[in-house]
Amino acid sequence: MIKFNPRPIAPTSLSAEKVENTKNLIAQKVKSGQKPSTSNPNDFPSHWIPDARRELWKHQNYRCCYCERSRGLKRESDLEHFRPKAKVEEEPDHYGYWWLAYVWENYLYSCKPCNEDYKKNKFPLLPSSQRAFEEKDSLDKEKPILINPFDEDPEVFIRFDWQDSNNLFVKAVQTEKDVEDRGKKTIEITGINEDRLPEERAGDLLTLEGIAKTMHAAVYMKDLGMDSSGLLEKTEKEIKLQTSSKSEKSFIGFRRAYFRKVGLGPYIAND
Ligand SMILES: [Zn+2]
Structure with missing residues (x-):
């Protein structure tokens, strides 16, 4: 993972009326006590496709935000919600950060394996922080464990281990500065040492x-x-x-x- 340059401005399609209407529908559903779900196509229609994904794909120079594999827009390509929109694995009662489902700052471009096989709905926080459960809750009180390359430099937390090598299975490991184990856990959450990635x-x-x-x-x-x-x-x-x-x-x-x-x-x- 590497640090990204500041985010480009949001595509205008994200402020379209249909997006606003969808946000309102989800908010109403939550207000009435129902949990929106990604398995219900009416709850989170993909208004982000293709504009947001294409913009970030270009901005990230065609690389997945986590594993840094270069990908074509249509091959293994996803729009990743940094804060998961419909579920939080660490908090079974959480409805997900549904109010951020169409918020540009919550998006990253990722490959499908990183998003769908590894990161999924994981979003752990440091124990010293306070989780936002509702739209009115402050996100500033959250201290995410997962490193967002738009906000922080992942190379401060993650390095590569050349010890164990013919150099063919070089694994990502935490740096000495990773005192809160955020780099270590980011490696686990995103699966960047799994499958064939070290060999690739x-x-x-x-x-x-x-x-x-x-x-x-x-x-x-x-x-x-x-x-x-x-x-x-x-x-x-x-x-x-x-x-x-x-x-x-x-x-x-x-x-x-x-x-x-x-x-x-x-x-x-x-x-
Ligand atoms: Zn990836």
């Missing part, structure tokens, strides 16, 4: 190793007083390309972590 992340390692070797050679030549400026410039550009949030590649956080590990941290893109 390692898929480009040969390429990254080649770039790192070239860079080290160029720096070594420079230290010996040889002119390696052309090679340095070209390779630095390549490292930026591999690690830029604007790149369309998968696993930017992983690529950055690799270059940091091999002492090339100063060359990675800072965007």
Whole structure:
């Protein structure tokens, strides 16, 4: 996971009358004591599709907010509600954050496996915080455990463990700064060490190793007083390309972590 640039403005379709009407219908239902449900197609019609999903997909440079796999808009593609709209796994009596179902700031673009197989309706809070159950309750009193890449830098909490390697199963682990275990729990909630993800992340390692070797050679030549400026410039550009949030590649956080590990941290893109 990597930090995202500030959210673009909300698509106008989210303020359309039909969205407002839907919000009112859900509010009425809740007021009468009924729990809205995602299995009832009338409760949460997908007004967010396609505009909101497409906007975030582009903004996130086609990568899932959690696992950072690059995805086409129609392949394994979801609109993730950071605060789940119809259920909260940790609170069986909670109706879900239904009032945020059509709120732009509650959305992220994710892949289907991260959203539907792992994160689902999980939304744990730190014990010191107070959960919002109704629209009038303050969200500021909640301290979510799950890291939202629009609000915080996930790289502060999550790093990669290169110990156990032929480098083929590099797992995400918590950093030393993760004193409240939010990184550790975010890894569990989002499943970013599950399935084939560690292997997929390692898929480009040969390429990254080649770039790192070239860079080290160029720096070594420079230290010996040889002119390696052309090679340095070209390779630095390549490292930026591999690690830029604007790149369309998968696993930017992983690529950055690799270059940091091999002492090339100063060359990675800072965007
Ligand atoms: Zn994902």
